[in-house]
Amino acid sequence: MLRRALLVSGVLLSGSFGFAGIAGANTATVPFSGTVNAACTFTPSATPGTLNPVGTSLTPNSISGTVAVPMVCNGSRTVTAGTITPTGTTPTTDITTTATVGAGSTAGTTNNAAVTATDTQVTVGLTAAKGTGVLPAGTYTYDVNVTATP
């Protein structure tokens, strides 16, 4: 009789183990949710790009060059080459500057380029041109502001 009682108790206890394991009252999942917006991080080199005279003339009226800018993006964005700021002793009289940007290793032809999470760099191009005549002798240095926007 005692053996039977133990057996029955054991069976019921096994059932209670199963019940305790699946009961929901003693557990809860706390969810947290958020949205990550697309963004790009640029890591330009400390070494600037080089501007060279356009054409073969010894007295050019414009200079141009490109520089690669490494970046990391987590989604699709548009990279825009914006404000161009002459620095140092750069001549500025009657000189027009334009910047272009392209995804990858070419500077493109416009001031903006679409990039995705798989792109690892953009290339920024800069041209400085004298309105009339030749560029005056000097050192030309510019900063180009690059932004990534939706």
Add this chain to the structure above:
Amino acid sequence: MLHRLAVYSALALLSLTAFSSKALADVTFTVAPNSGSLSTTANGTMLESTTAVTVTVNNTGSAAKITFSEPACISCETADPQGTTRSASLTFNGNTISQPGETLDIPSGETTVQVQLRVVRPVMFRAGTYTYGVNLSVVP
């Protein structure tokens, strides 16, 4: 026959009662609001709860211990890459636990615990929506 059955049942019920009271306290959790909010850091590699989620713990038994498991992705734009760390913390009455398996002592009655979560990836989170969950449970 009926006598035996009554004896068996009585023994079984006593065993069940003894087991239940020792194994798990009778605790229910209520999460309010239903979910917490996550925001990303400037470099885009970390998602962190903006404010703690308050969980009401209703303990109808004696003092209980609660713990949590490592946070897990419920719905993510991209899976967590190798090197990701998922952490959480529970705070009650000035005491905080931040490692899965650690326990907080919860008294009888209704109390509240604060839950926070953080996920750090070795690379930027891909743009999209992410939901992570922290499982709370009572331990014997």
